[in-house]
Each structure stands twice: as structure tokens, then as C-alpha cells.
Amino acid sequence: MGFPGARADEGDANYVLRGAPLDVSTSFRPGARFGPRELRHCAEPFEDYDHHTGQDFSALGVHDAGNIDPWNDVGEYLDFLAGDLSDTADDGRLPLLVGGEHTVSVAGVRATRPDVYVCLDAHLDLREAYMGNPLSHATATRRVLEHADRAVVLGAxxxxxxxxxxxxRADVTVVPPEEVGEWSRDLDGSVYLSVDIDAADPGFAPGTGTPEPFGLAPRDLRDVVRALAPDCVGFDVVEVNDRDDGQAAALGAKLLREFVFTHASRTVD
Structure with missing residues (x-):
């Protein structure tokens, strides 16, 4: 099952969606491997038409390239995934990555080479290693900083x-949940935007591996996505699992669509 409305042939695509169901380092509630499936399923009832931008999702050139299933060696998997996403970016198409655990964002950043990595996330993910593992959902931002000049963590x-x-340190900016609405959003250069669904308060999105109370409302996430989409070279939604009735997946799918609608409407010549 492809993402609803992602009808473009690969050769005609402006955006290429790729599922990355990696789920090996989740430390509390596993299930992120089901994220790509859940997002595709929970997007089914959404209207094709977007009143905010006046566009049809199916007309924006989105191609669903399916999943790249992981294997035991996470380092090799991330190398392969980064290569696949690099092919997309080098062809002038914007990669839309759906996790899977947050570790997959490292591959997205490696592929798109942004100046700034912005993530909506409840957690800093700045550990050098977690439980002895340097390639973990808890080290994602730390690993990203090996490939991007700056990281901005919203909602931590x-x-x-x-x-x-x-x-x-100067290369990291942290904006707590109560200040995200007032964040200036003035960034120099290209942006990779990652949405860890646990940035949302678990009352809105309980289906995630490490829920953390006192988080963002869905509109907060939407507003950030809309504000940053025009400057983005890549986008992902991660850490959605199947441990709720679809709330987290529906929010993730809606944010992915918001990204595409806004990016398409504001980057037209």
C-alpha cells in the first residue's frame, strides 16, 4: 500500500517518499518498524484537496518508492539508506523519509547535506552513545552534527x-515547548526538518516509543512545518509506532502532507 495521493511515476516525481522501518535501539516501547505502514494507512481518509494552499496532493508529484527494510548491521543500513536518498536528492527530487526510529534521520542528513538540522523532539538525542551504542535513537542529533553545521531542537x-x-555549545540551539510559538525561525542556509512525533504531548500522540508529557500541541508542529518547508532540502517523520489507535500516525501523515503542500506552494517559480 502506497501513501494515498502519491501517484507520480518516479521519473516525473518532485518528491520521493521512502519508508525506513528501523527499530533496533528503541529503549522503552518498540514498534517504530510499523511507522511507515501506519502513516500510509492513517492517511487514507484525508481529502486530496488542501483548502489552505488550494492544491491537490495527488497533483504535486509525490512518488512512494516503498520501504528499505533494515538488516542487522545498522551502520551498513544507514550507509545504504543514505545512498538511496542521495540519488533522490541528486536528481533534484526532495526526499520524504518515514521512520522507523530517529536514527534514520542521520541518513537523511548525510544525503541532503543541509546547513541546519531542525528537529521537533521531546529529547535532546545528544548522547555520544546509549547503552554502549553510538547509533541509537538517543544519539541521533549527536551523529547529525557530524554532517551539519548546526542543530536546532524544538520542544525538547x-x-x-x-x-x-x-x-x-554554539552549534546547538534548544527551544523549550513553551517558547516554540515565539521562536524567530530565522535560519541561514538550507534546512533538513525532522519530526520526531514524541515532540507532541502524548495526550495527542501516544503511539511512540518514549512518550514525554508537557509537550507541543499539533498546531505547534504544523506551524513549524509550514514556516520551514520552503527552505528545506529534506524532511522526515520518525518514532511513530502502532501502540495507539492511530493518533500518532494520523498526526505524522498530516504533517508530511502539510510539508509537501507548503513546500510546493512556496517554491513555485
Whole structure:
């Protein structure tokens, strides 16, 4: 089953959606491997037409290229995934990555080479390693900073003492949930935008691996997506699982569509 409305042939696509159901380092509630399936399913009832931009999703050139299933060696998997996404970006198409755990964002950033990585996330993900593993959902932002000049974490409210210390450096900006609405959003250069669904308060999106209370409302996430989409070279939604009645997946699918609608409407010559 493809993402509803993603009807374009690969050769005619402006956007290429790729599922990356990696789910090996989840430390509390597994199930992120079902994220791509759940997003595709929960997007089925959405109207094709978007009143906000006056566009039909099916007319915007989105191609669903299916999933790249993981294997035991996560490093090799991320290399392969980054290569696949690089092919998309090098062909002038914008990659839309659907996880899977947040670790897959490292491949998205490697492929698109943005100046700034912006993630909506409850957690800092700045650990050097977690439980001895340097390629973990808890190290995603740390690994991304090996490929991007700067990271902005929106909605963060959890992290170890060492992570908060790392966040004090000049290459990291942390915006707590209560300040996201006032964040200036003035960024220099290209942007890769990652949506970890746990940025949302778990009352709105309980289907995620590490829920963290006191988070963002769905409109907060939508407003950030709309504001940043025109400057983005890549986008992902991660950490959705199947542990709710579709709330997290519906929100993730809607945000992906909001990204495409806004990016398409504001980048037309």
C-alpha cells in the first residue's frame, strides 16, 4: 500500500517518499518498524484537496518508492539508506523519509547535506552513545552534527546532564515547548526538518516509543512545518509506532502532507 495521493511515476516525481522501518535501539516501547505502514494507512481518509494552499496532493508529484527494510548491521543500513536518498536528492527530487526510529534521520542528513538540522523532539538525542551504542535513537542529533553545521531542537524537555551540557555549545540551539510559538525561525542556509512525533504531548500522540508529557500541541508542529518547508532540502517523520489507535500516525501523515503542500506552494517559480 502506497501513501494515498502519491501517484507520480518516479521519473516525473518532485518528491520521493521512502519508508525506513528501523527499530533496533528503541529503549522503552518498540514498534517504530510499523511507522511507515501506519502513516500510509492513517492517511487514507484525508481529502486530496488542501483548502489552505488550494492544491491537490495527488497533483504535486509525490512518488512512494516503498520501504528499505533494515538488516542487522545498522551502520551498513544507514550507509545504504543514505545512498538511496542521495540519488533522490541528486536528481533534484526532495526526499520524504518515514521512520522507523530517529536514527534514520542521520541518513537523511548525510544525503541532503543541509546547513541546519531542525528537529521537533521531546529529547535532546545528544548522547555520544546509549547503552554502549553510538547509533541509537538517543544519539541521533549527536551523529547529525557530524554532517551539519548546526542543530536546532524544538520542544525538547528531556535529556541527561551531559546532554544538556553539550547543548550549551554554539552549534546547538534548544527551544523549550513553551517558547516554540515565539521562536524567530530565522535560519541561514538550507534546512533538513525532522519530526520526531514524541515532540507532541502524548495526550495527542501516544503511539511512540518514549512518550514525554508537557509537550507541543499539533498546531505547534504544523506551524513549524509550514514556516520551514520552503527552505528545506529534506524532511522526515520518525518514532511513530502502532501502540495507539492511530493518533500518532494520523498526526505524522498530516504533517508530511502539510510539508509537501507548503513546500510546493512556496517554491513555485
Amino acid at each position: 524537555r528531556a535529556g541527561s546532564e551531559a546532554e544538556w551540557d553539550r547543548a550549551e
